[in-house]
Amino acid sequence: MEYETTDQLATLGHPQRLMVFRMLMRRFPDTVPAGELAVQLDIKPSTLSNYLNALQRAGLVRQERLGTSLLYSIEMTNVQHMLDFLLKDCCKGRPDICMPSTQGAKTMPDRKYNVLFLCVGNSARSIFAESILRSLGGDRFNVYSAGTQPTSELNPFAMQVLADKGHDTSALRSKHMSEFAADGAPEMDFVFTVCNQAANEDCPAWEGQPISGHWGMVDPVKAMGTDAEKSLAFQNAYGALKRRIEAFTSLPVESLDRIALQTAVDDIARTPVEDMQ
Known part of the structure; x- marks a missing residue:
């Protein structure tokens, strides 16, 4: 797990690959055509393909084919594992250290x-x-x-x-x-x-x-x-x-x-x- 996380963090350490990852995170759970990513991020298709391949190898993104189109989405299970590892290992399982504003385990207040x-x-x-x-x-x-x-x-x-x-x-x-x-x-x-x-x-x-x-x-x-x-x-x-x-x-x-x-x-x-x- 540590090796996988190190590889994933190294992949995200590249500013343009991180930019692609962030857009797919914003669109989750959508699958997004490669052409749309290229246009929205102003990245050449050949360059974008390299970024997406690197994110796929790191297990952060998955690819689907629909006809002649390639669609991409976040591999959320692997992303969650990466974040869980950081929380449990680097933060010693203490969300108050690494995520002081997290309220994931709490229910919503009963109000409007x-x-x-x-x-x-x-x-x-x-x-x-x-x-x-x-x-x-x-x-x-x-x-x-x-x-x-x-x-x-x-x-x-x-x-x-x-x-x-x-x-x-x-x-x-x-x-x-x-x-x-x-x-x-x-x-x-x-x-x-x-x-x-x-x-x-x-x-x-x-x-x-x-x-x-x-x-x-x-x-x-x-x-x-x-x-x-x-x-x-x-x-x-x-x-x-x-x-x-x-x-x-x-x-x-x-x-x-x-x-x-x-x-x-x-x-x-x-x-x-x-x-x-």
Whole structure:
């Protein structure tokens, strides 16, 4: 185990390999196409291939093939073993030394929880998620949404879908995520990204170590065709988010410790939305 960990740490000691590893960690449990990694990280495909091969040899990343595409994801079991070794050996099993703010074994406090949904534009998918969770779980959750690069207006197709579903849209607005990182902002218990680009971005760490999840889906704003075809794309995005949020609201949040809760959130991300019907 010590030799394996030494090799893994040496692999992560290279700044660009660490950058690839960090992006895949942010996208966990997603599998990410090599081409997307190359574009997002601005790395030549041949160079990226070398980095990914090194991470694979160290057991930190795994590769899957889908047709002609190569997809990559974190080999989380091995990563956990590496971190466990550091905690047990280097820290002598004392999380108060190496991870003073860790609360993994504790359950969430029994109160109303703060949830933030992030996207890039904060004009459709994150607005959908905010509205759906407020409708399904407003008695248990304070719900917010924001964007990494918010637009000035909410998407009219998204607003029409929400109105047709009976949601009150009067208080909705596009917001920058910095509003929720400022002094006096509510401390988040959960932070979900609902688009891949937002998950790819290196966002600052949130106060309080919130449970995080990534529910990436196709951007309905990019739908082409007639207004009816565009409207259908927004309807599909709304339905997919609703099924994930229904699964989330069914979790016994107050009775799960943080590790079990994070696992449950990751399981929701892994489950195809069609299997949630």
